[in-house]
Amino acid sequence: MTISVWILGDQLTINHPALEAALHHGKQSDVRVLMIESESRVRRKNYAAKKLILLFSAMRHYAEALRQDGYDIDYHIADDMTAALKAHVEAYHPSLLIVMAASRYEGLAFQESLENILQIPIKIIPNTLFLSCRYDPFPDIDKGKSIRQEQFYRRMRQYFNLLMDQNGKPTSGQWNFDKKNRSSFDGEVEIPSLVSFEPDQITVDVIDEVLEKFPWTQRPEKFDLAVTHQEAQKAADDFFEHRLKYFGTYEDAMTQADDVLFHSKLSPYLNLGLLDPLTLVKRVQAMYRDGAVSLNNTEGFIRQVIGWREYMHWQYWRLMPELADANYFDSHRPLPEFFWTGETEMNCLKHALGRSLEDGYLHHIERLMLISNFCLLAGVAPQAVLDWFQSLFIDAYDWVMLSNVLGMSMYADGGMIGTKPYISSANYINKMSDYCQDCPYDHKLRTGEDACPFNFLYWNFLLQQEELLRENPRMARMLYNLKYLDEEERDAVKESAKRFLRL
Numbered sequence: 001m002t003i004s005v006w007i008l009g010d011q012l013t014i015n016h017p018a019l020e021a022a023l024h025h026g027k028q029s030d031v032r033v034l035m036i037e038s039e040s041r042v043r044r045k046n047y048a049a050k051k052l053i054l055l056f057s058a059m060r061h062y063a064e065a066l067r068q069d070g071y072d073i074d075y076h077i078a079d080d081m082t083a084a085l086k087a088h089v090e091a092y093h094p095s096l097l098i099v100m101a102a103s104r105y106e107g108l109a110f111q112e113s114l115e116n117i118l119q120i121p122i123k124i125i126p127n128t129l130f131l132s133c134r135y136d137p138f139p140d141i142d143k144g145k146s147i148r149q150e151q152f153y154r155r156m157r158q159y160f161n162l163l164m165d166q167n168g169k170p171t172s173g174q175w176n177f178d179k180k181n182r183s184s185f186d187g188e189v190e191i192p193s194l195v196s197f198e199p200d201q202i203t204v205d206v207i208d209e210v211l212e213k214f215p216w217t218q219r220p221e222k223f224d225l226a227v228t229h230q231e232a233q234k235a236a237d238d239f240f241e242h243r244l245k246y247f248g249t250y251e252d253a254m255t256q257a258d259d260v261l262f263h264s265k266l267s268p269y270l271n272l273g274l275l276d277p278l279t280l281v282k283r284v285q286a287m288y289r290d291g292a293v294s295l296n297n298t299e300g301f302i303r304q305v306i307g308w309r310e311y312m313h314w315q316y317w318r319l320m321p322e323l324a325d326a327n328y329f330d331s332h333r334p335l336p337e338f339f340w341t342g343e344t345e346m347n348c349l350k351h352a353l354g355r356s357l358e359d360g361y362l363h364h365i366e367r368l369m370l371i372s373n374f375c376l377l378a379g380v381a382p383q384a385v386l387d388w389f390q391s392l393f394i395d396a397y398d399w400v401m402l403s404n405v406l407g408m409s410m411y412a413d414g415g416m417i418g419t420k421p422y423i424s425s426a427n428y429i430n431k432m433s434d435y436c437q438d439c440p441y442d443h444k445l446r447t448g449e450d451a452c453p454f455n456f457l458y459w460n461f462l463l464q465q466e467e468l469l470r471e472n473p474r475m476a477r478m479l480y481n482l483k484y485l486d487e488e489e490r491d492a493v494k495e496s497a498k499r500f501l502r503l
């Protein structure tokens with residue numbers, strides 16, 4: 001008798017629940033673990049080398065660890081997912097195939113069609129990698145009703161008993177420390193360097209294969225990401241020891257000097273299943289209780305993980321499939337060519353694009369207030385922005401990309417996820433970063449050749465989208481300022497935007 005367990009590439013968790021389920025049906029020697037690297041899936045986009053290396057190397061290390069635990073592994077490097085599944089069934093004739101539900105909408109639909117395709121019984125077990133699959137804070141909510149992140153987050157804190165007092169109130173009586181967590185960075189604290197990992201033979205082989213098979217990829221300057229549970233845990237330890245103490249304080253800050261600052265850079269590992277979100281936040285809570293880290297930094301991190309991360313996952317499943325095609329502002333401009341080269345005079349974007357192209361990572365505010373702020377103001381099609389992020393970013397998966405890019409950042413969902421469009425002129429970027437001081441554009445000028453493009457694009461966007469924006473009461477203050485623009489100034493704004501966008 002064979003019981004097959006198909007483990008997906010973003011489900012590399014310790015004690016995989018599908019393996020546990022299989023052991024209820026038979027002995028370990030009856031279990032065959034199937035893993036598939038599907039090349040046709042990879043060819044659908046121009047994925048960056050680093051992203052592919054991370055995924056394939058982590059999968060191969062995971063397979064190796066299971067092998068050492070005594071599991072029989074059927075590992076396919078295949079052109080096509082369905083063909084690999086069929087080949088597995090033909091080779092082993094399993095009486096049952098168990099799989100954990102995919103994190104992707106189309107992935108789950110495919111799993112649900114497998115019984116027909118493979119003509120064997122399929123068992124899909126719930127995806128336990130997300131806390132919102134273990135507890136749904138709003139199970140019966142109407143699809144059209146908006147649930148804000150703060151409402152969601154508070155219920156998650158209560159249910160998982162994180163930073164809660166015994167009387168059911170939040171620790172210290174406060175849910176939110178955002179006011180303490182908005183400092184810009186002026187170099188007063190040293191930024192610790194990140195722990196890095198030397199590629200082993202498995203990773204070296206993956207690097208060579210990726211470069212050979214996918215001709216658009218380029219050899220990354222270095223590959224030093226974690227690819228095993230032990231390494232991912234070391235990356236987490238490094239964050240807890242060196243950066244957590246300023247995590248919240250500088251969470252919104254941006255600097256030319258560093259791309260990570262005091263962020264964790266743990267999203268790639270969380271999203272692959274190499275780290276467990278609940279274990280991380282419990283550890284941070286314990287550090288707070290031991291007096292090792294202050295409340296604003298502790299709460300800031302817990303909010304990101306059980307608030308934002310889980311909220312985005314919950315919203316993805318709630319809003320799909322409509323979310324994929326959403327385009328509230330009806331924006332259709334293609335992505336500027338310089339997004340693929342990093343060659344622009346705009347200093348903030350030059351840094352952010354360069355980091356994205358080389359490392360596939362930016363921290364949250366650079367993703368939101370530089371890259372997508374620019375794209376939203378410039379009227380770029382939301383799906384083109386999504387495509388760019390998906391191709392380059394090492395932590396990009398559909399559940400997190402669609403909700404963050406189409407929902408939160410591009411406001412393509414009309415405000416189901418974000419409370420208002422995240423747009424700003426150069427003023428915000430100048431306040432939160434040191435980019436403007438070294439930029440050929442003038443962050444104070446609104447129009448003209450030397451004016452910062454964020455400025456005229458911002459005002460142009462308000463003018464172009466005024467009618468739709470007026471539907472959102474939270475935009476009232478921004479729109480109020482339009483009254484200070486006379487006709488001449490409005491024409492100048494439109495002219496500058498037109499010239500820049502080459503309309």
Ligand SMILES: Cc1cc2nc3c(=O)[nH]c(=O)nc-3n(C[C@H](O)[C@H](O)[C@H](O)COP(=O)(O)OP(=O)(O)OC[C@H]3O[C@@H](n4cnc5c(N)ncnc54)[C@H](O)[C@@H]3O)c2cc1C
Nearest residue numbers: 263264265266267304305308309363364367368395396404
């Ligand atoms: C345009 C845009 C695209 C994004 N694309 C992705 C993506 O492809 N993959 C991804 O994991 N995150 C994405 N995010 C969310 C967030 O920016 C990243 O999770 C975060 O920057 C990862 O870096 P970090 O691990 O250093 O995060 P930290 O700042 O250290 O935060 C800790 C953890 O909180 C979680 N988190 C925080 N905010 C979010 C959020 N909005 N959504 C989901 N998780 C969150 C992440 O798991 C992160 O590792 C995107 C945000 C925006 C605005």
Ligand code: SF4
Nearest residue numbers: 346348435436439452
């Ligand atoms: S002036 Fe404008 S383009 Fe230049 S760094 Fe500042 S915000 Fe960016």
